Amino acid sequence: MRSLLVTGGAGFIGANFVIYWTRKYPDDRVVVIDALTYAGNRANLARVEDHPHFQFVQGDIGDKELVQSLLVDGKLDTIVHFAAESHVDRSIHEPDAFIQTNVNGTHNLLKVARETWLDSDDAPATHRFHHVSTDEVYGTLGPDDPAFTEETPYAPNSPYAASKAASDHLVRAYHHTFGLQVSTSNCSNNYGPYQFPEKLIPLMIVNALTGKPLPVYGDGSNIRDWLYVEDHCRGIDLVIDRGRVGETYNIGGNNECANIDIVKIVCAAIDECFATRPELCAVFPDAPAAGGRPTESLITFVKDRLGHDWRYAINATKSENELDYKPVENFDSGLQKTLGWMLDNESWWRAVLDGSYREWIAKNYT
Ligand code: NAD
Numbered sequence: 001m002r003s004l005l006v007t008g009g010a011g012f013i014g015a016n017f018v019i020y021w022t023r024k025y026p027d028d029r030v031v032v033i034d035a036l037t038y039a040g041n042r043a044n045l046a047r048v049e050d051h052p053h054f055q056f057v058q059g060d061i062g063d064k065e066l067v068q069s070l071l072v073d074g075k076l077d078t079i080v081h082f083a084a085e086s087h088v089d090r091s092i093h094e095p096d097a098f099i100q101t102n103v104n105g106t107h108n109l110l111k112v113a114r115e116t117w118l119d120s121d122d123a124p125a126t127h128r129f130h131h132v133s134t135d136e137v138y139g140t141l142g143p144d145d146p147a148f149t150e151e152t153p154y155a156p157n158s159p160y161a162a163s164k165a166a167s168d169h170l171v172r173a174y175h176h177t178f179g180l181q182v183s184t185s186n187c188s189n190n191y192g193p194y195q196f197p198e199k200l201i202p203l204m205i206v207n208a209l210t211g212k213p214l215p216v217y218g219d220g221s222n223i224r225d226w227l228y229v230e231d232h233c234r235g236i237d238l239v240i241d242r243g244r245v246g247e248t249y250n251i252g253g254n255n256e257c258a259n260i261d262i263v264k265i266v267c268a269a270i271d272e273c274f275a276t277r278p279e280l281c282a283v284f285p286d287a288p289a290a291g292g293r294p295t296e297s298l299i300t301f302v303k304d305r306l307g308h309d310w311r312y313a314i315n316a317t318k319s320e321n322e323l324d325y326k327p328v329e330n331f332d333s334g335l336q337k338t339l340g341w342m343l344d345n346e347s348w349w350r351a352v353l354d355g356s357y358r359e360w361i362a363k364n365y366t
Pocket residue numbers: 007008009010011012013014033034035036037038039040041059060061062081082083084085086087101105132133134135164187188189190191196
């Protein structure tokens with residue numbers, strides 16, 4: 001049995017992970033610490049609020065006393081670290097918060113973990129600090145380059161990627177220097193329920209349903225490797241359970257696709273939903289599909305992202321061989337689940353978009 005501190009558990013992947021973990025390990029304690037930034041949403045955890053071993057704490061991972069009290073008082077033995085500023089475009093406009101949370105925040109967690117788990121007489125028999133990172137630390141690939149392995153040299157290109165790379169190095173250093181029992185996973189682009197609609201797939205779905213342009217950066221040829229969020233959660237579980245301490249594992253979805261093709265697939269899936277569920281026309285009257293027009297008509301090519309990485313691709317052979325990791329979803333099945341969830345949870349994304357979700361939570365969860 002484990003007692004977990006999940007940082008950033010009210011964000012997209014963190015919330016999916018908490019839902020996954022409490023379902024699979026109902027006897028484990030799960031404490032979430034989340035600062036509830038614009039990307040954090042208590043409503044993402046609604047499904048676990050009544051779980052007997054779940055606790056939510058609003059707070060900053062940079063708050064040393066708070067993190068220390070959670071680890072010590074709760075006798076927690078595992079940290080699963082998701083909390084971060086996570087949107088590349090924001091890191092281009094306002095990088096400071098990325099350094100503060102992703103670098104300094106991670107360092108604060110490592111310091112507290114070291115003091116509590118290595119330097120204290122009261123330490124648990126075993127511990128684990130699992131750090132959730134990204135493929136963006138490896139930089140960008142050309143069309144014929146082999147996919148990123150765990151041995152690919154780091155070459156981060158955006159302030160976001162650089163801040164994640166710095167945090168990965170700190171995690172590695174706390175293992176090498178102090179003996180902290182760490183593991184790191186680097187994964188590709190996630191999609192699925194609860195993703196903040198600033199990222200490509202949920203943004204396209206929301207804009208398509210509300211009749212707004214679908215902004216494709218540059219010529220849309222950039223390639224990403226899409227991973228359904230539950231497959232990512234399963235991968236993290238395997239790393240924590242079976243991964244070797246001090247090691248890094250890549251987690252991918254085996255689904256490379258150009259952005260323009262992803263957007264067209266999303267558009268076609270929406271058209272099909274409206275064709276088979278005519279009641280959607282009244283719910284989303286501004287969607288082109290409600291008027292019988294193709295959703296693709298909303299595609300608009302816009303100015304490219306500064307320093308836009310061209311291609312990411314994950315080689316997950318190490319995780320497959322050592323951990324028996326394999327993604328369950330292909331892009332079609334993952335998109336059906338994601339789109340179905342977005343169609344059924346209009347109130348969630350409308351509340352997130354108009355920033356009124358705090359009032360929405362107060363109304364629904366207190
Ligand atoms: P997200 O932006 O949806 O959620 C981040 C969460 O962290 C939010 O709930 C936010 O409130 C919280 N947070 C931010 N700053 C905090 C602080 N100082 N203290 C406490 N909580 C704070 O992000 P996500 O997409 O769920 O990503 C989770 C992790 O996975 C990140 O570390 C990210 O770098 C990594 N990752 C994400 C993807 C992806 O495709 N989304 C891919 C690879 C890796």
